[in-house]
Amino acid sequence: MIRIGTRGSKLALYQANKVSEKLKNIGYDVEIKIIKTTGDKILDKKLSDIGIGVFTKELDLALLNNEIDIAVHSLKDIPTVWNENLIIGAVLERDSYYDLLIWNKDKDFDEDSEIVIGTSSLRRRSFLKFIFKNAKFKLLRGNVDTRLRKLKEGLYDAIVLSEAGIIRLGIDLSDFKYKRLNILPAPAQGIIAVACKKDDKNLRKILEKINDEKTYLESTCERTALNEFGGGCSVPMGALAIYDEKDELLKLDAGVIINDKIKKACGEIKCKVKDINKAVELGKKIGKKLKE
Numbered sequence: 001m002i003r004i005g006t007r008g009s010k011l012a013l014y015q016a017n018k019v020s021e022k023l024k025n026i027g028y029d030v031e032i033k034i035i036k037t038t039g040d041k042i043l044d045k046k047l048s049d050i051g052i053g054v055f056t057k058e059l060d061l062a063l064l065n066n067e068i069d070i071a072v073h074s075l076k077d078i079p080t081v082w083n084e085n086l087i088i089g090a091v092l093e094r095d096s097y098y099d100l101l102i103w104n105k106d107k108d109f110d111e112d113s114e115i116v117i118g119t120s121s122l123r124r125r126s127f128l129k130f131i132f133k134n135a136k137f138k139l140l141r142g143n144v145d146t147r148l149r150k151l152k153e154g155l156y157d158a159i160v161l162s163e164a165g166i167i168r169l170g171i172d173l174s175d176f177k178y179k180r181l182n183i184l185p186a187p188a189q190g191i192i193a194v195a196c197k198k199d200d201k202n203l204r205k206i207l208e209k210i211n212d213e214k215t216y217l218e219s220t221c222e223r224t225a226l227n228e229f230g231g232g233c234s235v236p237m238g239a240l241a242i243y244d245e246k247d248e249l250l251k252l253d254a255g256v257i258i259n260d261k262i263k264k265a266c267g268e269i270k271c272k273v274k275d276i277n278k279a280v281e282l283g284k285k286i287g288k289k290l291k292e
């Protein structure tokens with residue numbers, strides 16, 4: 001029996017169920033345990049103000065205390081410097097990495113409008129300032145349903161959500177208007193990750209069987225760039241790595257906002273899909289470039 005730990009939100013449960021299905025398909029029994037995290041309890045603050053690992057801490061402890069065997073997370077919620085005894089044992093194939101801007105149907109605005117945009121993410125706010133120069137930003141926390149309800153109630157002119165979250169929840173956006181934003185996603189956005197204890201050799205072997213190698217390579221590259229630049233969720237950094245399997249070429253685009261200016265860096269490296277060291281090398285190089 002593999003005990004899966006997860007947060008209790010609909011999105012988290014969807015993600016845990018997806019991992020559960022994959023494990024069942026290869027012959028394992030699973031059980032899902034719900035654990036509340038600090039990020040679920042504190043709903044009136046920006047994520048960057050609550051601290052690092054707000055969505056993982058309680059699940060990390062449950063892993064270390066052997067109350068669960070694996071924990072399922074959105075990879076973008078796992079800090080790059082995390083816990084030396086834990087490891088990402090598998091990632092699932094990436095879903096959409098786009099951010100969506102969503103607004104009420106009866107509303108019209110353009111890039112010069114003085115609109116109020118709801119988001120709790122420093123990255124989204126910082127990058128969007130360059131598109132909507134006169135926009136004001138208002139805190140928006142809570143699960144995806146709550147956020148859409150607040151938009152409908154008119155508390156915001158528009159809000160930003162990840163397309164992956166919307167698709168996973170099967171949310172019908174036909175009551176709204178929306179478009180994909182042309183901004184760099186959070187490192188590892190749209191990726192479901194499975195964590196386990198580093199010394200749990202048996203479990204790591206099992207997780208290897210459900211791991212998507214291309215996604216693992218890409219997310220390692222993005223997360224290395226974030227780690228090299230430093231700061232985790234408290235820096236407005238976006239990064240997107242894409243591996244072309246035919247050409248065996250890994251490309252990374254990254255950007256940060258510093259003092260209201262966008263700094264961008266990009267690069268590429270030839271490598272095999274299993275060559276994680278090359279992904280680390282490229283991530284470090286681009287992270288360093290951004291720092292200069």
Ligand SMILES: NCc1[nH]cc(CCC(=O)O)c1CC(=O)O
Binds near residue numbers: 075076162164
């Ligand atoms: N910040 C919370 C969070 N963490 C992961 C997702 C969705 C899944 C993903 O983008 O990987 C979301 C919601 C959102 O950003 O709209």
